Amino acid sequence: MLTFQGYRRSQGLPGTRNAVAVIPSVFCANTVARRIAEHVASAIPFCHPVGCSQVGLDLELTARGLKGLGKHPNFYGVVVVGLGCERLQARELAESIAAAGKPVEMLVIQEEGDTLRAIEKGVVFAGRLVEEASRQTREEFPLSEFNLGLKCGGTDATSGLAANPALGWVTDRICEAGGRAIFTEVTELIGAEQILAGRAVNPEVAGQIMATIGNMETRLSAATASAQFQHRSALISPGNEDGGSPPSSKRRWAGSTRRGPDRSAAASATANIRKVRVSICWTASATTGRRLRVLSRLAVRQSFSRRAAGRRPDSPACRSSRSPETARPMNE
Amino acid sequence: MAKALQINPRDNVAVLLEEIRSGETVAVATGQEVLHIEARQGIAFGHKIALANLDADQPIIKYGEEIGRARTAIGAGDWIHLHNLYCRRGHEDRAE
Numbered sequence: 124m125l126t127f128q129g130y131r132r133s134q135g136l137p138g139t140r141n142a143v144a145v146i147p148s149v150f151c152a153n154t155v156a157r158r159i160a161e162h163v164a165s166a167i168p169f170c171h172p173v174g175c176s177q178v179g180l181d182l183e184l185t186a187r188g189l190k191g192l193g194k195h196p197n198f199y200g201v202v203v204v205g206l207g208c209e210r211l212q213a214r215e216l217a218e219s220i221a222a223a224g225k226p227v228e229m230l231v232i233q234e235e236g237d238t239l240r241a242i243e244k245g246v247v248f249a250g251r252l253v254e255e256a257s258r259q260t261r262e263e264f265p266l267s268e269f270n271l272g273l274k275c276g277g278t279d280a281t282s283g284l285a286a287n288p289a290l291g292w293v294t295d296r297i298c299e300a301g302g303r304a305i306f307t308e309v310t311e312l313i314g315a316e317q318i319l320a321g322r323a324v325n326p327e328v329a330g331q332i333m334a335t336i337g338n339m340e341t342r343l344s345a346a347t348a349s350a351q352f353q354h355r356s357a358l359i360s361p362g363n364e365d366g367g368s369p370p371s372s373k374r375r376w377a378g379s380t381r382r383g384p385d386r387s388a389a390a391s392a393t394a395n396i397r398k399v400r401v402s403i404c405w406t407a408s409a410t411t412g413r414r415l416r417v418l419s420r421l422a423v424r425q426s427f428s429r430r431a432a433g434r435r436p437d438s439p440a441c442r443s444s445r446s447p448e449t450a451r452p453m454n455e
Numbered sequence: 456m457a458k459a460l461q462i463n464p465r466d467n468v469a470v471l472l473e474e475i476r477s478g479e480t481v482a483v484a485t486g487q488e489v490l491h492i493e494a495r496q497g498i499a500f501g502h503k504i505a506l507a508n509l510d511a512d513q514p515i516i517k518y519g520e521e522i523g524r525a526r527t528a529i530g531a532g533d534w535i536h537l538h539n540l541y542c543r544r545g546h547e548d549r550a551e
Binding site: 283364 | 462470471472499501503518536544
């Protein structure tokens with residue numbers, strides 16, 4: 124049996140890292156969150172531009188995204204930082220994360236009285252969590268407990284030659300073992316929808332894949348329809364083109380009938396696609412920091428026997444036995 | 456050592472693993488035998504070289520999938536990029 128070394132959590136999937144997240148409930152708390160993390164090794168700030176001046180689905184997606192982030196298995200614990208007067212209250216965020224069985228500390232800047240006192244308290248909280256985390260050791264888990272997140276980290280000329288096929292191969296091995304993978308960036312999938320839909324576990328999911336990618340194409344098309352924006356219409360970057368990426372036009376957002384496979388690890392895999400969900404995901408990059416983005420996520424899960432036999436969806440054999448909090452996409 | 460890679464056996468292009476000069480003979484790894492093809496232009500690392508003669512409008516296949524079509528007739532050993540490869544999608548309002 125294939126296994127990996129992970130950190131056990133009181134609920135849900137094990138983590139592969141044991142970091143402490145510092146999450147502002149609102150952008151007004153970004154500076155305090157960042158300063159806290161600066162003082163504590165392995166504390167990671169997740170600054171973002173939302174949490175207030177929002178209503179309805181917009182605010183709800185923010186709340187779900189931040190709660191889902193806080194419950195991530197790779198965090199031992201979380202420090203939630205609020206300002207006090209924001210729409211998305213720190214308490215709501217902290218209670219939701221704590222309900223998933225994770226150590227959570229919360230501080231509210233206005234209750235502390237000022238920024239410096241808030242930072243001081245946050246450093247104590249984060250330091251304590253990091254200390255606790257450092258006492259935990261890795262344990263062996265079956266690969267079926269592995270959930271691989273795939274995110275483009277900046278395509279270069281070798282991505283389609285080496286990294287993406289390799290990650291596609293890894294995705295297949297994890298899915299064969301009963302684990303799963305999630306990938307994003309629907310804009311990158313335009314042109315590859317037939318390939319991906321052909322791997323759907325059933326016609327319903329195939330339809331969702333086509334619709335999700337089709338909707339993105341419609342949005343991009345509408346956004347670039349006006350002559351005023353023709354000079355802003357290229358989706359493929361000049362750097363990608365210089366590197367030999369498939370054809371595109373400077374005039375239009377989509378240039379190729381089949382450009383997805385060139386860039387997508389997801390398209391390099393052969394595992395079946397089980398779910399399509401729209402949710403907020405975090406994207407992390409060394410150069411741009413972390414950003415919140417609304418993306419559609421496609422959950423990939425292998426079901427070999429059903430692939431050949433008419434693609435039946437789930438079966439007990441491939442259904443998750445994990446906690447709903449982490450087994451399901453976070454917007455459910 | 457191979458200087459280009461045919462990613463899928465169906466592909467009619469290979470990807471250059473290093474920059475090559477015009478007239479250079481390029482060894483192409485295919486997963487089976489090694490093909491040798493003479494480059495008709497200098498081609499940069501990461502760019503595509505045609506493995507066969509292609510008629511105008513013939514599909515260009517990479518990763519086993521159509522990535523576009525030949526804008527003009529393309530000879531084996533030609534550099535394939537935006538100048539000789541087109542795609543209708545996203546350009547429906549525009550005559551190619």
